[in-house]
Amino acid sequence: MPLERHFSASCVEEALDVLGRRGPEVLICAGGTDVMVALRAGALPPEKRVLLDVSRIAALSGVRELDGGAEIEVGSLTTHALASQDAVLARSSIILPRACRSVGSPQVRNRGTVGGNVLTAAQCADTIPALLSLNASAVLAAPGGRERIVPLADFFPAPKRSAIEADELLTALRFPSLGPRWRGSFYKLIRRAAVAKARLSFAFLARLSPDGVVEDARLSIGAALPVPARFEAAEALLRGSAPSAELVEDAAEACAAQMAAATGKRWSSPYKNPVLRAVARRELAAMLGLEAPHENGF
Numbered sequence: 001m002p003l004e005r006h007f008s009a010s011c012v013e014e015a016l017d018v019l020g021r022r023g024p025e026v027l028i029c030a031g032g033t034d035v036m037v038a039l040r041a042g043a044l045p046p047e048k049r050v051l052l053d054v055s056r057i058a059a060l061s062g063v064r065e066l067d068g069g070a071e072i073e074v075g076s077l078t079t080h081a082l083a084s085q086d087a088v089l090a091r092s093s094i095i096l097p098r099a100c101r102s103v104g105s106p107q108v109r110n111r112g113t114v115g116g117n118v119l120t121a122a123q124c125a126d127t128i129p130a131l132l133s134l135n136a137s138a139v140l141a142a143p144g145g146r147e148r149i150v151p152l153a154d155f156f157p158a159p160k161r162s163a164i165e166a167d168e169l170l171t172a173l174r175f176p177s178l179g180p181r182w183r184g185s186f187y188k189l190i191r192r193a194a195v196a197k198a199r200l201s202f203a204f205l206a207r208l209s210p211d212g213v214v215e216d217a218r219l220s221i222g223a224a225l226p227v228p229a230r231f232e233a234a235e236a237l238l239r240g241s242a243p244s245a246e247l248v249e250d251a252a253e254a255c256a257a258q259m260a261a262a263t264g265k266r267w268s269s270p271y272k273n274p275v276l277r278a279v280a281r282r283e284l285a286a287m288l289g290l291e292a293p294h295e296n297g298f
């Protein structure tokens with residue numbers, strides 16, 4: 001079914017008005033880097049007859065500090081280019097600007113948004129593992145002044161699906177700012193140097209006590225599980241322990257075991273299982289100060 005109507009909203013209220021009247025028929029378009037590809041390929045769901053362009057809503061773009069800086073809000077329409085350069089985001093999240101820098105090409109980063117990336121719910125979406133490690137939540141607005149805040153840990157009920165309702169607009173992603181003593185690592189494993197989907201993407205955070213013990217660890221690996229989730233068994237091993245080569249080995253092994261249990265044996269398993277274990281080991285060792293950091297340019 002071709003699109004019948006096109007609306008361009010200049011503020012949140014206008015967008016919510018269209019969603020309130022035509023919700024299930026509406027396809028929201030932010031940067032359009034996924035939507036326009038699907039539109040041209042004739043791959044839109046048949047019920048989507050109304051295109052709602054939200055890209056002009058300036059209030060949904062940018063990074064803000066809330067609650068005196070304790071919480072960070074990334075507007076859903078913040079482009080990857082903007083997020084990659086944002087000083088507040090670099091300080092408060094460490095890994096999100098690196099994840100945004102790893103997306104596509106300069107053209108894609110200039111149009112594509114953080115909110116659009118999350119809502120593709122794709123296994124290889126680069127910002128999802130970083131936001132999961134940041135304990136981020138999705139802020140969803142709906143007609144009539146309704147608002148829901150859903151932790152990303154509960155936001156992906158099934159592969160390639162998110163929990164957004166047909167009449168909702170994603171307005172922001174929010175997460176607690178990382179305080180002092182946090183370290184992070186983001187590494188995207190790709191087939192070629194640019195414009196490539198992640199084979200695996202590692203978004204790791206850890207907070208070390210002044211005497212060097214791991215107080216907290218948050219590990220996400222994109223394209224490793226059917227539905228985005230944290231690697232909690234490995235996190236539990238790390239918490240309360242002093243960094244050592246054995247600890248890193250055990251944690252990397254726990255990550256590989258979680259992927260194997262969740263995905264079973266696939267055509268890609270002989271490649272992905274050992275590679276995930278090796279890269280997880282290397283990134284953990286670097287983050288915990290046991291090895292020199294390995295850079296892949298993001």
Ligand SMILES: Cc1cc2nc3c(=O)[nH]c(=O)nc-3n(C[C@H](O)[C@H](O)[C@H](O)COP(=O)(O)OP(=O)(O)OC[C@H]3O[C@@H](n4cnc5c(N)ncnc54)[C@H](O)[C@@H]3O)c2cc1C
Nearest residue numbers: 028030031032033034035104112113116117119125126170
């Ligand atoms: C050449 C190319 C290379 C790419 N490389 C990468 C890559 O390396 N890594 C990667 O992760 N992705 C990549 N992508 C995918 C894409 O660019 C990103 O996912 C991008 O972040 C999508 O953002 P967007 O604003 O363009 O989303 P859109 O295409 O506008 O929308 C994507 C989805 O989100 C919904 N949506 C968007 N905003 C909202 C909102 N505020 N509220 C409710 N629903 C909303 C749309 O309805 C749609 O379902 C690539 C795409 C292309 C074409």
